[in-house]
Amino acid sequence: xxxxxxxxxxxxxxxxxxxxxxxxxxxxxxxxxxxxxxxxxxxxxxxxxxxxxxxxxxxxxxxxxxxxxxxxxxxxxxxxxxxxxxxxxxxxxxxxxxxxxxxxxxxxxxxxxxxxxxxxxxxxxxxxxxxxxxxxxxxxxxxxxxxxxxxxxxxxxxxxxxxxxxxxxxxxxxxxxxxxxxxxxxxxxxxxxxxxxxxxxxxxxxxxxxxxxxxxxxxxxxxxxxxxxxxxxxxxxxxxxxxxxxxxxxxxxxxxxxxxxxxxxxxxxxxxxxxxxxxxxxxxxxxxxxxxxxxxxxxxxxxxxxxxxxxxxxxxxxxxxxxxxxxxxxxxxxxxxxxxxxxxxxxxxxxxxxxxxxxxxxxxxxxxxxxxxxxxxxxxxxxxxxxxxxxxxxxxxxxxxxxxxxxxxxx
Numbered sequence: 001x002x003x004x005x006x007x008x009x010x011x012x013x014x015x016x017x018x019x020x021x022x023x024x025x026x027x028x029x030x031x032x033x034x035x036x037x038x039x040x041x042x043x044x045x046x047x048x049x050x051x052x053x054x055x056x057x058x059x060x061x062x063x064x065x066x067x068x069x070x071x072x073x074x075x076x077x078x079x080x081x082x083x084x085x086x087x088x089x090x091x092x093x094x095x096x097x098x099x100x101x102x103x104x105x106x107x108x109x110x111x112x113x114x115x116x117x118x119x120x121x122x123x124x125x126x127x128x129x130x131x132x133x134x135x136x137x138x139x140x141x142x143x144x145x146x147x148x149x150x151x152x153x154x155x156x157x158x159x160x161x162x163x164x165x166x167x168x169x170x171x172x173x174x175x176x177x178x179x180x181x182x183x184x185x186x187x188x189x190x191x192x193x194x195x196x197x198x199x200x201x202x203x204x205x206x207x208x209x210x211x212x213x214x215x216x217x218x219x220x221x222x223x224x225x226x227x228x229x230x231x232x233x234x235x236x237x238x239x240x241x242x243x244x245x246x247x248x249x250x251x252x253x254x255x256x257x258x259x260x261x262x263x264x265x266x267x268x269x270x271x272x273x274x275x276x277x278x279x280x281x282x283x284x285x286x287x288x289x290x291x292x293x294x295x296x297x298x299x300x301x302x303x304x305x306x307x308x309x310x311x312x313x314x315x316x317x318x319x320x321x322x323x324x325x326x327x328x329x330x331x332x333x334x335x336x337x338x339x340x341x342x343x344x345x346x347x348x349x350x351x352x353x354x355x356x357x358x359x360x361x362x363x364x365x366x367x368x369x370x371x372x373x374x375x376x377x378x379x380x381x382x383x384x385x386x387x388x389x390x391x392x393x394x395x396x397x398x399x400x401x402x403x404x405x406x407x408x409x410x411x
Contacts, residue, residue, distance in 0.1 A: 002065070002069070003065065004068040004069060004311075006061060006065050006068060006132045007026075007028070007029055007061070008026055008027070008054075008057045009026070009027050009029050010024065010027075010054075011026075011027050012025075013025045013043070015156055023046075023050065024043060024050040024164075025039075025042065025043060025050055026046070026050065026053050027039045027042065027182075028042065028061055028064065029059065035064075037311065038064070038139075041138075041139055041142045041143075042056060042057055044142065045138070051086060056135050059131060059132045059135040059136075060136070060139060062132065063086055063132065063135075063136055064091075066086050066089055067082075067086075070082075074139075075143075075148070083133070083136065087132075088159070090124050090128075090129060091124060092410075103356070125215075132248075172186065201345050202342060202346040202348075202349045203228070203342060203343070203346045208228055208346070210331050211224060211324075211327075211328055212225065214327050214330055214331050215323075215324075215327050216323075216327060217306070218282065218285065218286045218290050219286055219290055219291070219303055219306075219315075220275060220320070220324075220327075222279070222282055222286055222303075223237055223238070224343060225282070226252065226275065226279070227340070227343025227344055227346075227347070228343045228346055228347060229275050229276060229279055229347070230252070230273040230274075230275060230342045230368075231351070231369050232254060232273060232344065233341070233344055234317055234320065234340035234341070234343075234344075235317060236370075237301055237303070238255045238301075238314065238315055238316065238317060238320065239257070239259075239301075240252060240254075240301070240302040240303065241301055241302060242301075242302055242303065245280075247280050247284050250274055250275050250277060251272050251274055251275070252272075252273050252275060253271075253272050253273075254269075254270055254271050254272075255270050256270055267370075269370045269372045271368075271370055273368070283302075290306065291303075291304060293306075294306045296311060297313065298314040299312055299313065299314065301314035301315075302311075303315045305319070317340065320340065321339070321340050324338055325338045325399050344369075347368075348365075348369060351364075351368065352365070353368075354381060
């Protein structure tokens, strides 16, 4: 696809705070020049994680390229017609639309555009389309809030009811079926339906033991064990530095810190996490043994690669997920069911059991998991725990009922 001089570029931006002097940010440039308003917004959405900023940048880039192909600036877009055409451009091969300014007002609808050619061997999912529209909506709302754009193309508008002086609000574009155009019969075959994912949400004690046995290195076992014992995110674990491990007190410290090497960083609040004496001893053995043999660049990261062109550099999330999937599959797990987040979910379930037994408080759980004031996240895990418990009780009842006499019908 033609880039029209618009690109996403990775940059180090100077910042002034207590723990970093510079931060990664993804920028959108046009012919090498950063787009001012666009990058102000990208800076805002990148505050918690520059990876979010990266995702948003590429989604917005697609929209900006579409506009430039049609000689439109994002501040000139006032009609939903253009956004509807953008959605169709994601599904169909043609990127050009009849210029909106050349259309009579009565024809500025999706039905006035010639049917596009189907993309060849290309599918796009419903969720992908919705995410793109969400990003665009967020961007235009920010423009409105900062008085940069006087009217968002996604804003809810008031329209008069037919035959009455009353007005009603139209639905927001984001919440409509965005692919429901007159070209529905051509669009539907090109949209991938959402498939149900059957990821393992949490591990049983037996599964934890099996995975710990099969993982090939002490490093891999430790990473997995930390996720189970502490509930830390995989990004928080792989972002650990040597100085974040206190073997004397059995503590690992989660810190928000710049990480330009493996993109692993804390998304939750900073906190100290306590680990078992056994795990603490394993980490010390790992540092003196496996890690020391591969630390050819004197890395400050706790977990580093052992071989290949990345030997001595920090382990990244994709690499560890690949290791976990490959070795778990050797003992009967489906690769598609394995995810790195399951260790965190397992720890959350253990904490919820303690909560209902009165051993911990909600405040303790939120502090341990790094949920700063986010009670909704705790409620989500509680619902999962309740469903898990309900299934367990239901099975116990069924096993008890099996002992009842078989129902027979007398002639």
